Amino acid sequence: MTKQVGEMAAITVAYSGVPRVAPMPPWIGGFMWKKTPSGADWISVALQNDGADLLFPCKDHPSDKAANVQMHITVPDPLNANGPGKLVSTVKNKNGTSTYNWEMNNPISTYSIVFNAAPYKLISDKYKSITGETMPIDFYILPESYDKGAGLIAEQKKYLAFYEKYLGPFPFRAVKVGIVETPHLGMEHSTNIAYGNQFKYDKDGMDWLLLHEFGHEYWANLVTASDWRDFWIHEGFQSYMDTLYQEHLHGKDAYMKAMVARQKGFKNKQPIAPREPKIAYQVYMSEPDYVNSDGDIYGKGAYFLHTLRYLIGDKAFFNALRHMAYPTKEMEKFTDGRQERLVNTDDFLTIAEADSGMELDWLFEMYLRQPKLPKLIVNRKLIDGDRDVSEILSLEWETPNNMPFNMPVDIVYDGKTQRVEMRDNKATVSIFGSSPKIDPDGWVLKAQ
Ligand SMILES: [Zn+2]
Numbered sequence: 001m002t003k004q005v006g007e008m009a010a011i012t013v014a015y016s017g018v019p020r021v022a023p024m025p026p027w028i029g030g031f032m033w034k035k036t037p038s039g040a041d042w043i044s045v046a047l048q049n050d051g052a053d054l055l056f057p058c059k060d061h062p063s064d065k066a067a068n069v070q071m072h073i074t075v076p077d078p079l080n081a082n083g084p085g086k087l088v089s090t091v092k093n094k095n096g097t098s099t100y101n102w103e104m105n106n107p108i109s110t111y112s113i114v115f116n117a118a119p120y121k122l123i124s125d126k127y128k129s130i131t132g133e134t135m136p137i138d139f140y141i142l143p144e145s146y147d148k149g150a151g152l153i154a155e156q157k158k159y160l161a162f163y164e165k166y167l168g169p170f171p172f173r174a175v176k177v178g179i180v181e182t183p184h185l186g187m188e189h190s191t192n193i194a195y196g197n198q199f200k201y202d203k204d205g206m207d208w209l210l211l212h213e214f215g216h217e218y219w220a221n222l223v224t225a226s227d228w229r230d231f232w233i234h235e236g237f238q239s240y241m242d243t244l245y246q247e248h249l250h251g252k253d254a255y256m257k258a259m260v261a262r263q264k265g266f267k268n269k270q271p272i273a274p275r276e277p278k279i280a281y282q283v284y285m286s287e288p289d290y291v292n293s294d295g296d297i298y299g300k301g302a303y304f305l306h307t308l309r310y311l312i313g314d315k316a317f318f319n320a321l322r323h324m325a326y327p328t329k330e331m332e333k334f335t336d337g338r339q340e341r342l343v344n345t346d347d348f349l350t351i352a353e354a355d356s357g358m359e360l361d362w363l364f365e366m367y368l369r370q371p372k373l374p375k376l377i378v379n380r381k382l383i384d385g386d387r388d389v390s391e392i393l394s395l396e397w398e399t400p401n402n403m404p405f406n407m408p409v410d411i412v413y414d415g416k417t418q419r420v421e422m423r424d425n426k427a428t429v430s431i432f433g434s435s436p437k438i439d440p441d442g443w444v445l446k447a448q
Pocket residue numbers: 212216234235238
């Protein structure tokens with residue numbers, strides 16, 4: 001039957017088979033057939049990089065979210081099966097199995113359409129959003145871990161307060177804040193965050209994995225990259241939030257220290273936001289081997305935001321961050337999916353320029369569109385015999401292909417900080433007194 005453009009058609013696709021066992025979950029995905037510590041069955045699925053077509057037929061591209069999803073999962077008793085959205089009903093079958101019927105009515109990325117099954121216990125709690133709405137927190141936890149559950153929920157509430165403060169209301173408050181204990185490390189499965197960090201908290205009692213995966217409810221599930229080439233918007237923004245949480249807990253010095261520590265692992269081999277379409281493995285791991293994790297979309301993406309914060313100042317930066325999450329106050333009210341957006345890197349450029357009143361394309365070109373870092377060349381000329389000027393400092397940005405880069409830098413001398421503006425990638429400064437320190441706090445991402 002021929003169909004015309006715009007005509008609706010309902011299509012039933014029947015499929016069956018044995019799903020692939022995940023070779024290296026959650027990075028190289030598929031099914032996990034595991035056992036809990038006491039020997040019960042523990043089933044899990046993670047398939048972000050490979051795509052949900054490992055599990056079911058779909059248009060497997062980040063730009064194509066499912067408008068709504070129903071999952072009907074039948075498992076042997078006493079296993080409990082859970083997924084994204086809300087539990088509509090549980091049907092006890094006569095053959096010693098139960099069917100769990102789940103429904104998600106917010107648009108959802110196909111790689112979030114997964115389930116977990118184990119003899120889970122459910123810990124339910126509530127959280128009051130900054131909007132005043134109360135939302136459920138549901139944590140599906142193994143019986144062996146049950147005693148640790150309350151501690152993780154207490155942490156989760158702190159993360160909710162942090163994200164709502166900086167980005168706006170939790171986007172899925174009409175659904176739930178969902179966490180499920182998994183045999184793999186973790187994944188941002190919307191409204192049912194996979195948590196496999198085994199309750200390993202740091203000295204502050206913080207669980208970095210839960211903070212990170214939960215944050216993806218904003219940077220992945222609320223704000224979704226429209227192509228893999230823009231996935232730094234998921235991982236870079238989220239990594240920035242991971243470090244910002246240090247400032248939230250301990251103040252600016254702790255944030256600066258944590259950010260500078262990120263610099264060690266940068267590869268600088270491929271652009272963070274390439275212009276050509278990519279597949280998942282190309283952005284999460286470096287070509288051509290796809291085995292050695294690249295990771296620049298995480299840490300280098302976060303550092304780019306850090307440098308942007310320095311350039312445009314806190315007020316404009318935090319406005320831009322919030323507007324990237326929710327462009328308007330009106331959108332903060334929605335919970336039915338209208339608050340979700342597909343975005344690309346240029347969308348953030350537009351927002352950052354609007355909030356700062358500055359032209360920023362040169363900054364995005366340098367740090368996101370090509371892989372090499374600018375290098376600050378410093379020449380010092382000591383002056384003899386002049387009682388006032390003791391040193392002339394010449395600064396110049398050495399950039400790939402002579403790209404324009406008028407990035408200011410801080411110099412500190414005599415206990416004072418001065419921001420040195422650049423012109424044609426250069427600046428000259430006269431220094432009085434003690435010898436200067438250049439960008440001592442590490443605000444600007446540059447070649448070391
Ligand atoms: Zn992540």
